[in-house]
Amino acid sequence: MRRRLGLLALAVVPFIALAGCASGSDEGTSASGDTEFVKNDPLVIGYSVYDLQNPYWQAWAAGVKAAAQENGATLVTADQKSSQKEQVSGSLDLINQGISALIITPVQPSALPATIDAAHAAQIPVVIGDIGTAGDYDTYVLSNxxxxxxxxxxxxxxxxxxxxxxxxxxxxxxxxxxxxxxxxxxxxxxxxxxxxxxxxxxxxxxxxxxxxxxxxxxxxxxxxxxxxxxxxxxxxxxxxxxxxxxxxxxxxxxxxxxxxxxxxxxxxxxxxxxxxxxxxxxDPYGQGTAAVKAALALLNGEDPGFSDPDTKTVFFPVEVxxxxxxxxxxxxxxxx
The missing domain is CATH 3.40.50.2300 (Response regulator)
Structure with missing residues (x-):
């Protein structure tokens, strides 16, 4: 299965690499300086969401949508429907559409590395929202x-x-x-x-x-x-x-x-x-807005405001x- 995911990731990279070099795109460097990301014009953010039948993820998606609109970005969403298979194929499909940033709330964090590698090869930052992480993600947003x-x-x-x-x-x-x-x-x-x-x-x-x-x-x-x-x-x-x-x-x-x-x-x-x-x-809505802000900061070569720089984590507050x-x-x- 891992080899198949790797092949899928490689299959989408050539198309995205060309899209990243298109006219009207800006380039920024990640906060760590390891990866140069490309901010295409028009700006499109992809969100691979855990399951839109769940009210929690509906609120998360609403936050992502509101923040994307506020910042002049188009949002494209892929519903994973609580399926690891959908998580992988849907995320790669978003990459293949020429997005500038990818946000994922994963069903299985262990399936993330191949997707992250494909996104990075296309100069796309990856923000993980909640659940858990794996691979060389760029920012992790979750409740404290x-x-x-x-x-x-x-x-x-x-x-x-x-x-x-x-x-x-x-x-x-x-x-x-x-x-x-x-x-x-x-x-x-x-x-x-x-x-x-x-x-x-x-x-x-x-x-x-x-x-x-x-x-x-x-x-x-x-x-x-x-x-x-x-x-x-x-x-x-x-x-x-x-x-x-x-x-x-x-x-x-x-x-x-x-x-x-x-x-x-x-x-x-x-x-x-x-x-x-x-x-x-x-506050899933607030976390969604924070994820978009982190993605835009990465595209602009800015610090996403990590709460814990070692784990590239942004903690969102909770309340009684x-x-x-x-x-x-x-x-x-x-x-x-």
Missing amino acids: NYNGGEQAAQYLIDQAGSSTDTKKVGVIELHAGSVVGEERVQGFKDALSKDSRFDVVASLSGNDTVDGGYSAAQDMLSANSDLDIIYAANDASAVGAQRALETAGKSIANGFTLVGFDGNDDALGLIENGLMSATIAQ VTQETVVDFKAGRANR
């Missing part, structure tokens, strides 16, 4: 997941106030191997470990789903009937956990604390109705949304 975990822990500490009571905590992780999930959990545990009042008694995978979150929460509650808190590393698992709480006769109104991560509509609805305590909200702030948060999102 570790800090989000820290914020979740700080929310619990703030809620506890001056109480000296010990709280038992359960953690619902994402699927094994999820880099962003590991960061969300590690940030949470690291920050919470500094307060001796909190004791993490269970840490189970929810497989990123409502059903998985339900099962994980049920197992935790069965083994720890006096559990006080559940932190779920995504909102789907938190929604499942809330259903498990109902089954167990526990609720936020009766003192249980349930915190999720994402800022999905389902979780926001539960928070608004007093059935969930908080979520750590991501509670019952007190959820209405304003939803209103701000709707006004975009």
Whole structure:
């Protein structure tokens, strides 16, 4: 499979190399100075998106589109439909259309290197958005997941106030191997470990789903009937956990604390109705705009503003949304 991907990449390079030399194009050097990128006129940005059936990626795509329009660029989109095969073929097709910059939210980061090599051979910068990375990408844009975990822990500490009571905590992780999930959990545990009042008694995978979150929460509650808190590393698992709480006769109104991560509509609805305590909200729209800004900076030979230059990463901030702030948060999102 890897050899076939390499052949596909080579097949599209000659056409793009010619397009990059067309009249009306500007040349810029990458921030690292390793690759000279070509900014064609008219300016076209390609976005290879994970799955446009998913509201999260719809918001990401909306951010990319808005930023592209604001900067006078045409946007061409390829929907990967949660398929690694579509990720590879769709991305290479975008390269073959003579784009100036490529943004990818990958289904499988391990499939990125051949695409990145083909883009670089055509003097096209590659910005990876969320999920994970591989290969010689130029910028990686994603939420600050570790800090989000820290914020979740700080929310619990703030809620506890001056109480000296010990709280038992359960953690619902994402699927094994999820880099962003590991960061969300590690940030949470690291920050919470500094307060001796909190004791993490269970840490189970929810497989990123409502059903998985339900099962994980049920197992935790069965083994720890006096559990006080559940932190779920995504909102789907938190929604499942809330259903498990109902089954167990526990609720936020009766003192249980349930915190999720994402800022999905389902979780926001539960928070608004007093059935969930908080979520750590991501901003996929904002990440999409940041990805376009990074791509344009690379084309202009400018620094994309790395948060971590060693990994060429731009971290996008996250925020805690509670019952007190959820209405304003939803209103701000709707006004975009």
